[in-house]
Amino acid sequence: MKSINFATIYIIFFILSFYSVQAHEKATVFNKNVAHAANDTVKSAKKKLAAIDPPVLVASGNQIYCPQTTLNIVTSITISHDAAETGTQALYIQISSGYSSGLDQLELSNPASHPSIITSWDATAGKLKLSSPTGADVLYSELEAAVRDVVFSNSSATASGTRTFSITIGQANYLPSTQxxxxxxxxxxxxxxxxxxxxxxxxxxxxxxxxxxxxxxxxxxxxxxxxxxxxxxxxxxxxxxxxxxxxxxxxxxxxxxxxxxxxxxxxxxxxxxxxxxxxxxxxxxxxxxxxxxxxxxxxxxxxxxxxxxxxxGGMPGELPLQIAASTKITIPEVQPVIPQPICDSGTFTITTAPTTGIIINWFDVPTGGTSLGTGSSFTTPILNTTKTYYADPGCETKRKAVTVTVNPTPDIPTTTDPIVARCGPGSVTLQASSNIGTISWFTTATANSSIGTGNTFSTPAITANTTYYAEASNNGCINSTRIPVDIVIYTPPAVTDEKDIPLCQGREVVLDAGIAGMDYAWSTGATTQTIKATTGGTYTVEVKSPAPQSCPSTKTITVQEHLIPKIDRIETNGTTATIYLTREEEYYEYSVDGFNFQDSNTFYDIPAGLQRAYIKEKNGCEGTTQDFIILVFPAFFTPNNDTFNDVWEVNGIENYPQAKVTIFDRYGKLLTELNASKMSWDGNFNSIPLPASDYWYALKIDNTKPVIRGHFTLKR
CATH class of the missing domain: 3.10.100.10 (Mannose-Binding Protein A, subunit A)
Known part of the structure; x- marks a missing residue:
């Protein structure tokens, strides 16, 4: 295998040895590195001396791959070489892009047919090595044959993407995208x-x-x-x-x-x-x-x-080597576009995103079946029901389902209440239904915007007769025939509540619903326009207009029973009297002469003597009376025979036959006693006029009442 030149080996040896010593590494590592480098360099030098041209490797293969299958990485390969060099130590095939570690693998499919070659798979690098089991050079012709039998596989059913295979003479990794x-x-x-x-x-x-x-x-x-x-x-x-x-x-x-x-x-x-x-x-x-x-x-x-x-590679003046070639496989994907649903029946055209080098076949079953058509689009026959088709990019496992939807148009909606009546303004609940789909409600027969949806619809407050319209639709398939639902507003009877109707104790009062010609339902169970009440309380009557309106209104009447007044006591203080009842009520009024009545129970400047208190109910119910006496004790008297205040006497005492008044001077000396037979004192004691001064009195009416004490002045 061609590698680095002689000059290079000595430089690398020197550098590696120097820095390895600095890092305190073992000498055996250096020797091994140097031995390998020297061996490669000798071979390289021999080839350089012979002026051998590097081989030229040409491979082709741009294929579709289906996951969990095996596929040859090349469709053809040739290695052109110098006649002086018929082989090399090793050839390397690497998944140089898109590699999925642990799932992707390269292997020689029929190793028995290539006895002079062994393989070594590096899962980390994604790299397969083809070499001789003896370490000798392998003929290029044998390497060509072996590469044709190298296959790729991926164990995942969901594998995707593209894999690029770099086929290189020499150990260096080759990257096709950079060369x-x-x-x-x-x-x-x-x-x-x-x-x-x-x-x-x-x-x-x-x-x-x-x-x-x-x-x-x-x-x-x-x-x-x-x-x-x-x-x-x-x-x-x-x-x-x-x-x-x-x-x-x-x-x-x-x-x-x-x-x-x-x-x-x-x-x-x-x-x-x-x-x-x-x-x-x-x-x-x-x-x-x-x-x-x-x-x-x-x-x-x-x-x-x-x-x-x-x-x-890439340095100025350098031409790219041809000792490497690349092929690739593509795991096909297809993304069909779901067409819009149609109503009742029709055809669909299903399209896919543009694909390069992929032929799309169309099926109506998820696996197997006969192709219905080929291409990036497919037009269905006329359909009247929803159906699923499948786009196959060349791998059955990659088929993608696309469902074309046919929605039936619903029937004309129906309603059980074409006329809905309501008593008075307010909301009304309307009802309509259809065999399928949804009901929409409109204010007119041609309105474009609905105001509500659903089989039941509650209107806003309505004050006058009106009509709403129900329309049936099913996922955009609309039955254009709308049905009207009429709303009729009836006016309920106008009733007026009555409060505090007076009822005299022991008597009765007539209660009236107030409107004739209606149906009545009293809280007492009566069904007449009027009833008689004998006790106080709250009475209600539902006043309902006759059918077909049958609109009810409820009238409330409160009855207040007015009791006969009962006097508890009458307290006097000089010419002032206060009348107290056992139960005070606002509907009582008071008088001490039987003619002039007032709300207050206190009276002033009442003449001395026997008087009568009158209490009555303001609306004419039964009243009551009680007598009382006003006693007037003069504050002074002037016994000078001028006929004015010549004697001191208690006005009104004549009404108490048993009453006695005793008079004392300032020292407590009894001067005289007044009674029914002697009603006044002239200011004398034993016929001798007493001097001007203050004198005291004590009035005892009877044994049931307390003694009244006070004083007065005698003026001369």
Whole structure:
């Protein structure tokens, strides 16, 4: 296999040995690396001396793949070669894009037919190696035959996407999208600067090497996830902290516009100025970390450099090699567009998104069956029911169902209540139904906007007769014949409540519903327009207009029973009297002369003597009376024989035959006693006029009443 030249081997040997010693690695690792490199270099040198041209590999195959099957990766392959070179040590086939680890696999389908070839499958890299079991070169003709029998398989029924296969003579990974080659070179503990020097000193079939630059997701997956190891790549911010650039190969000096840093990286701290592929198991698989020039110096540390990735191709003046070819498979997908439903019957045209290289077949069963048509669109026959068709992109497991819907137009709606009556303004509940679908309600026979949906519909408040219309529809299929539902508003009887109708105790009062010619339902059970009430309380009567209106109104009458008044007592104070009842009510009024009545129960300036209190109910109910006496004690008298106030006497005492009044001077001396036979005092004691002064009296009416005491003045 052509590899690196003689000059290169010595440079790499020197660099790897120097930096490996710095990293304290065992000498056996260096010797093994050097031995392999020297062996490859000798072979390369021999071929260079013979001026052998590199082989030219041409393969074709752009195929459709159905998951869980096997498919040959090429439809044809040829390897043209120099007559002096009939074979090579190994040929590599890699799933270079779209690789699904653990599900995708490459294998030789009939190894017994290729006894000179053994295979080795690298599941991490997605790479199959074809080589000799003895380590000798394998003839190109035998490799051609073997590649024709290499098959691809995917074990998942839901697999999707495209897979690209790179077929390469040589160990380097080939990426069709860049036409570049990528090779991981292991070297434990090598620094970034040493790796850069070693990479630039190497060549691959004449292509100059450099630390790999990554410009796309395809490159990131191939270098980061599918490479055989992790190591340095050609990015750095050593020139300006935080300003990451590619500093190797044809991209040198360009900003790293495509980045796939590990979580939290780059942290732009210290001297971590160089990009390194992150070791598997640390953060995001295939991502990058920023490390110092040496990385970790601890053996086995995840951040200890394990080598570097060399990229070949794209340098100025270089022509692409033809030692690699690529083919691809596409797992077909189809996304049919569901057509709009139709009403009753008709045809549908089902379309799919544009597809390239995929032939769509149409079926009416999910598996098997006979194709109904081919192409990106399919027109059904006339259908009068819903039906499901299937778009098949070439894999039965990838058939996609599309259901075309035929909705029947509903019948004309029906209603059990074409006329709905209501008593007075308000909302009305309308009802209508249809054999299928939904009922919509409209205010006119031609209105475009409905005001409600459903078999029942409650209208807004209605004050006058009106009509609503019901229309049946089924998922957009409308029966244009609307049925009217009439609403009739009747006026209920106008009744007026009555409050506090007086009822004299022991009598009766007539209650009247107030409107003649109606139907009546009293709370007492009576059905007449009027009833007689003998007790107080609340009475109601439902007044209903005759059919067909039958609109009810309820009248409420409250009856207040007015009791016959009962006098509890009458209290007097001089010429003032207050009448107290056993139960006070607002409907009572009072009088002390039988003519002039008032709401107040207190009277003033009542003449002395026997008086009568009158209490009556204001509406003419029965009243009551009671006599009482006003006693007037003069405050003074002037016994000077001028005929005015010549004697002191108690006015009204004549109404109490047993009453006695005793008069005393200021020292308590009894001066005289008045009674029914002697009603006044002239101011003399034993016929001798007493001096002007204050004198005291005590009135005892009888044994049932308290003694009344007071004083008066004698003036001379």
């Amino acid at each position: 570049h080659y990528y090779l991981f070179i292991p070297s434990i503990g090598i620094t970034w600067t040493a790796a850069k020097t070693a990479a630039e000193a190497s060549t691959y079939y004449g292509l100059k090497g450099y630390l790999a630059t990554i410009l796309s997701a395809d490159e990131a997956q191939l270098i980061g996830e599918q490479a055989s190891g992790t190591g340095w790549i050609g990015g750095s911010d050593a020139e300006t902290e935080g300003n990451w650039k590619w500093v190797t190969g044809p991209e040198a000096g360009n900003l790293m516009t495509y980045t796939f840093w590990n979580n939290g990286e780059p942290n732009n701290q210290g001297d971590e100025d160089y990009a390194h592929i992150t070791q598997p198991g640390i953060g995001i698989r295939g991502s990058w970390n920023d490390l110092s020039n040496t990385g970790s110096l601890n053996s086995g540390d995840p951040y200890q450099p394990k080598g570097f990735v060399v990229e070949y």
